[in-house]
Amino acid sequence: MSYLIDTHILLWWLNGDVRLGRETVSIIKKSRVLVSTAAIWEILIKIKLGKLQLSGPIEDALQENPM
Numbered sequence: 001m002s003y004l005i006d007t008h009i010l011l012w013w014l015n016g017d018v019r020l021g022r023e024t025v026s027i028i029k030k031s032r033v034l035v036s037t038a039a040i041w042e043i044l045i046k047i048k049l050g051k052l053q054l055s056g057p058i059e060d061a062l063q064e065n066p067m
Contacts, residue, residue, distance in 0.1 A: 002032040007039040014054075014061045035062075
């Protein structure tokens with residue numbers, strides 16, 4: 001099964017946020033996860049506005065935290 005995740009879920013996943021919950025983390029790890037370009041666009045806007053900081057490029061964060 002495939003799941004399309006929104007921006008908040010993507011950010012929580014990348015940051016290891018406990019708000020995801022164990023069951024959700026398990027589902028993400030076992031499933032095909034899709035991320036829309038709109039979610040990436042929203043993250044980039046937040047970074048440019050200074051409302052969000054990542055430890056490095058979003059591409060690196062996604063590679064370091066495979067879904």
